[in-house]
Every structure is written in C-alpha cells, then in structure tokens.
Amino acid sequence: MALEKYELTVSRIIKGRGAYICDTGIGQKLLVPYRGHEQRACTLRDTLAFIQRNGMDVEQISQTKEQCIISRDNCEDAYILKDYRAGRECSTDSIDDMRGGSRALAQLHNILEKYPLPSDIEVESLYEKAQRKCAQIVKLKNYILRRSKTNAFEHLFYECYERFLEQGQKSAEILCELENSKTSVPIYCHGAFNQHNVVYTQSGRWLPVNFETMHPGYPETDLAEYMRKMLEKNHWDTAVADAILDSYCSVRSLDDTSMRLLQALLLFPEKFCKLCNHYSNSRKSWVCDRDVDKLAQLIQLSGEREEYLHALQAIV
Known part of the structure; x- marks a missing residue:
C-alpha cells in the first residue's frame, strides 16, 4: 500500500x-x-x-x-x-462563484510570475498546437469522405466542420503573429483550471486545487480554459464573460497583447477538436450516443458562441 x-x-x-x-x-x-x-x-x-x-x-x-x-x-x-483542501466547487450557476474563481486564478498568476523558470525549459508553441489540431480535423474529414455510409456523428461533423476549421485556422494565424512578436512571457500555469479545480474553503477563501497538470506556458491559457468552461454552461452569456474578466483584471491587469492572445484562444474550437479526437480514437463500428449529443449541442450553441466572439473582437 x-x-x-x-x-x-x-x-x-x-x-x-x-x-x-x-x-x-x-x-x-x-x-x-x-x-x-x-x-x-x-x-x-x-x-x-x-x-x-x-x-x-x-x-x-x-x-x-x-x-x-x-x-x-x-x-x-x-x-x-x-x-x-475541503470545500465546495465553483458553481457554474453563480456569478459570485465564477468571480471568486477568477480572482483566485489572477492571484495565483501574480505569484507564479515571480517564480523563475529554468533557462533551458521548453514552452509548447500554441501556434504549433493549434496547427496540429486543425490537421486532425482535416484528417477526420478525409476519412469520412472515403466512407460509403456515414453514421450520426459523421453526418453532424460534415455539417459543421468547415466553420470550426475556419475558426481554428484564424486562431492559429493570430497565435503565429503573437508568437513571432515574442511579447508574451511564460510562467508556470495551473494547466486544468475549471470549476472542479477551484474550491471555496472553510476559511472563506477561493483556492485553486489539483495542480498535477501544472506546466510552463502562458497564463492566458488558464484564463481561456476557465472562461470557456463557464461560458459553455451559460450559453456564452456576455454578462458572465464580462464578470469573469472584470474580476480577473481587478487583481491582475491584461494588456492589449494578453487580450489578443485570449481572443485567439477562445476563438479556437477546443471542444469540437476534443470531440473529433475522441471519435477518431474510438471504434467506428459503435458510435457513442454521448458524443453525438455533445456535438449536436455544440452546433446548437455555435451561434451564441460566435456572437460573443464577435463582440470580443470588437473590443480587442
């Protein structure tokens, strides 16, 4: 034991x-x-x-x-x-909870930016990561085109992949531009900051937990993941997004470069890529109903997501 x-x-x-x-x-x-x-x-x-x-x-x-x-x-x-660290997880139904989690993330980033990264450490290229995921979408598209019959998941995929691929490629372009400018400074990041990994403790404070995925990267990736999770649960409500961003910025400011990086990360169709990856690595003789339902829901919410991204683009 x-x-x-x-x-x-x-x-x-x-x-x-x-x-x-x-x-x-x-x-x-x-x-x-x-x-x-x-x-x-x-x-x-x-x-x-x-x-x-x-x-x-x-x-x-x-x-x-x-x-x-x-x-x-x-x-x-x-x-x-x-x-x-005992406590209750952040509720995606509570604006106050989401604000508290956002402030805790900003506090964490303020501390981690003081922690020196080793000089020889490698930080993953966000541009290259986005490119790989876009290539996976194309690979799945080509696989489906070769099939004589399409199942429910493949039918839904073919309805929407062009729109999501375009978003992924646009995101990759912005990430490439920002990477070449070398204006972002890497720090250790939480790596999986979502509603399950920030808790309200008995001491009356919000605390991040479960740091096993911590890695060198850009703090905007933590914030983007947190916002994405919250917004997916709230129909990409602009008021929710504003509350999270305002709370974060009340502790840690975001300059124009950080906001543009955040925009690029939110633009990238992360959930669509995860569904595609899961399907690509599964047995095609049996389609998971949950994957089909998730993809259908993602398509249903795509209009609200695009409306928010358009509004974000206007202020960046």
Whole structure:
C-alpha cells in the first residue's frame, strides 16, 4: 500500500474521484495517482511551497519516509500524497462563484510570475498546437469522405466542420503573429483550471486545487480554459464573460497583447477538436450516443458562441 511509505497514522480512508481522502493525525490528506517522473514531481512540490510562502494556502505535497515525492503500491502504480483542501466547487450557476474563481486564478498568476523558470525549459508553441489540431480535423474529414455510409456523428461533423476549421485556422494565424512578436512571457500555469479545480474553503477563501497538470506556458491559457468552461454552461452569456474578466483584471491587469492572445484562444474550437479526437480514437463500428449529443449541442450553441466572439473582437 502506497500509504505505508509515509510517517502517518491513518484513521479512515474514503474513496473519492480517482483518489483517496485520508483522515490522519496531521489533518486530511489526499492520495492521488501520479503520471510523470520524480524530477517533475519535485518541481511541482517546490512550486507549491513557493506559492504558499507568497500568501496562497494551496495544497502541499508530502515526502515519504525515504524523502521521496512519489510512492508506489504493490503493483508499482505511482502516487503522490498532498494536503486535502475541503470545500465546495465553483458553481457554474453563480456569478459570485465564477468571480471568486477568477480572482483566485489572477492571484495565483501574480505569484507564479515571480517564480523563475529554468533557462533551458521548453514552452509548447500554441501556434504549433493549434496547427496540429486543425490537421486532425482535416484528417477526420478525409476519412469520412472515403466512407460509403456515414453514421450520426459523421453526418453532424460534415455539417459543421468547415466553420470550426475556419475558426481554428484564424486562431492559429493570430497565435503565429503573437508568437513571432515574442511579447508574451511564460510562467508556470495551473494547466486544468475549471470549476472542479477551484474550491471555496472553510476559511472563506477561493483556492485553486489539483495542480498535477501544472506546466510552463502562458497564463492566458488558464484564463481561456476557465472562461470557456463557464461560458459553455451559460450559453456564452456576455454578462458572465464580462464578470469573469472584470474580476480577473481587478487583481491582475491584461494588456492589449494578453487580450489578443485570449481572443485567439477562445476563438479556437477546443471542444469540437476534443470531440473529433475522441471519435477518431474510438471504434467506428459503435458510435457513442454521448458524443453525438455533445456535438449536436455544440452546433446548437455555435451561434451564441460566435456572437460573443464577435463582440470580443470588437473590443480587442
């Protein structure tokens, strides 16, 4: 058992969402599966300690009895043990919650921009990433064209792919332009900032949680993901978008370059690409009804999304 590797007295274990909540003599801990090498885990631990020293009480990672970050069970599966920050997740139905999550993200970015990135670290090109995803759309289109019969998902895909591909290519153009100007400064980013990974704690503060996807990148990617998730749940309501942006900017300002980068990231059809990727990697003899429903809903909301993007373009 991976928990046996730690100096802990565990009184109770509760199975959570892919993890184990442990009541211990030094507070609640969370044992979570870890994918990555030891050095990356050490960097994550150091970064979280830096964030805490700079005023944000985020989760900290424990060391084993042998002073290792990663522990392994009898099957050699890897885990890390970290503090459990109890609280309720951000509600996508509450403007106040979404504002609170946005402010917490801005506070996190203000701290992380002070944390020095290693000089030899590589930051993924957003332009190249967008290009790869656009190529996947084209590849799926060509695959469908070769088929004699189309299923429900493929029929919906063929109805809308041109519009989404055009948005992806336009986004890639903007990302290329911004990348060439080299005006954006990379920092460590949360990597999966959404309504599930920011909680309102018993101390009355909003805190980001679950930093396992932290990576060097651009802070606008965190903000874009958060906004995208919130807006998808709220029919791309401009008032919701304004509330999130205003709350973020009340803590951390966004200059013209940051706003243009944010615009490009929101323009990119991220959810459409995820659905296409999932379908491309699945068995074609059986179509997942959930994927069909998600694509139909995405198409249904596309008009509202485009209306918001048009309004955003007008102010950038």
